[in-house]
Amino acid sequence: MVISRFKYARLLLAIRRVIRNDHLILMVLALVVGCASGAAVVAFRETIEIFQSLFYGSGHERLSQHVTGLVWWHVLLAPTVGGLIVGLFIYFFLPNRKPQGVADVIEAEQLHGGWMSSRVGLYSAIASALSIGAGASVGREGPAVHLGASLGAWLARRLQLTRSLNRTLLGCGVAAAVAASFNAPLAGALFANEVVIGHYALKAFAPVVVASVAGTAISRHWFGNFPAFALVDNPLASFWEFPAFVGLGIASAACAILMMHSIVVASDLSKRTPLPSWLKPAVAGLAVGAMALMVPQVLGVGYGVTEDAMLHVYGFGTLLIILVAKIIATAISHGYGFSGGVFSPALVIGAVAGGAYGIVATSIFPELSSGVPAYTVVGMGAVAASVLGAPISTTLIIFEMTSDYTLTLAVMIAVVVSSEISHHFYDRSYFVRQLRERGIDLKEGIEAEVMQTITVNAVMRRNLSTVSMGTDLETLRHLLQDSTVGEIFVVDNDGVLHGTITLPDLSEFAFDHDLDGLVNAGDVARTHPPMLTRHDDIETAVNLMDTSGETVIPVTENERDRTLIGAVTHDDVMTEFNRVLMERRREELGHE
Incomplete structure (x- = not known):
């Protein structure tokens, strides 16, 4: 181990001899982290497809459509067996026998000088890929962020960099992971600075941008350069429609708060359940599988469901059923120990809530409505921003995922309203609430790290x-x-x-x-x-x-x-x- 670290230290010294500028060296390291994180996100998504194919016979994102052709016991058994495997894997391989996520990345960045375990990062990614592949109602972006951050922290640790550079390279891994996940370089850079690093100083922002672009390039080379959701243009019908978007922001805040609080309630219920921790994901899988027999849209990341909502495939009643079922499935999946993120479920919940709201708004003022698809996009952004606590980067993510600039003003209004309400009545984000439950107050930030x-x-x-x-x-x-x-x-x-x-x-x-x-x-x-x-x-x-x-x-x-x-x-x-x-x-x- 000592010899290995000595070799990495000599490598850094050799780089410094060639590049006689520490800022340029940091840019080179950011490029390396960006490419590595982008490749890791590609591998992570491909692994999810492999596991999903093993559980359901198809790796396609539109899992809800595929399971309608499966026998009932298959739909019930796949997430249950998957939950058992996930539970055992987490029990034997992850610290504290708990899944890791974005909250752990923020804690490492703010309180531990950017130190993270690369081994835990890899095991967490495997646990999340198994969870998503088994059909748990969790997201894939949070695990990707954790994986990218652990890669950046690993390189910083090997090169024995300062705490400040450790934190910057961790942020580079986060930016590249977000950018590669969403094909969104702008959002990746801003998300890393807004949510994880906590500031926009040029010394950190410049390498984060380099890493974000590198991660996007790797992702585009593998998956192609096209938005996550293919939509028709949704021009705003009238500025008189903005009060309706304010109302959607209020409704989205309610949905976001309900989603986050439901996870907390399910977690508390799980703690009181007299079962071994490794068995609880299997119980969650059984519950999700039973729900999927009636509402298959609850399975997996749900991007196919999100796009269908945007295309106005579902009626008002169906949208409400999916909304309630997805919140319950997400709460059970997270509360009972599946590993994964919250962004994808937030997008689904926001899309169906926005779609239902849009149907009502359009029926009342049809001549002023921009159409139901516009409300689904706005609802996505508003719910996701409240959950992530990242209004700026979430707005950019929605724009880059849909390539629809015309709705940016509407998204911004709803995002601001939703974020302010959820912040006032719940917390700044789901991750901040997670850390607060651990006794960590991010308001102290770097001050707490210094004192410790x-x-x-x-x-x-x-x-x-x-x-x-x-x-x-x-x-x-x-x-x-x-x-x-x-x-x-x-x-x-x-x-x-x-x-x-x-x-x-x-x-x-x-x-x-x-x-x-x-x-x-x-x-x-x-x-x-x-x-x-x-x-x-x-x-x-x-x-x-x-x-x-x-x-x-x-x-x-x-x-x-x-x-x-x-x-x-x-x-x-x-x-x-x-x-x-x-x-x-x-x-x-x-x-x-």
């Missing part, structure tokens, strides 16, 4: 005023006056911390010299003060200071050995925190 990476050992003071337990009061008075931290530390003969003394601790003895020979340090010291170890981070230190009310905390070697080795002050902690934070900000902005 600086150790107490780096900021503690080692030159302290220490006294023995027999030190007299007169000496204590002089030492407190000269102390730079306003505190004295009392130790025994072995250097073990006995307690601390501050001026308030001497309040009743401070000016009574008659007690100088009667009272010593051991008598006035506060025993069992709050303590830290050298390996604690400064986040732990700040929290301890807040709860204890102390501004100076003694530091010991470890929790068992109370030997005093230093102390930290609130001022020193915050000074170091601000210094490192400013360094990170300069790195992000590309300043040396």
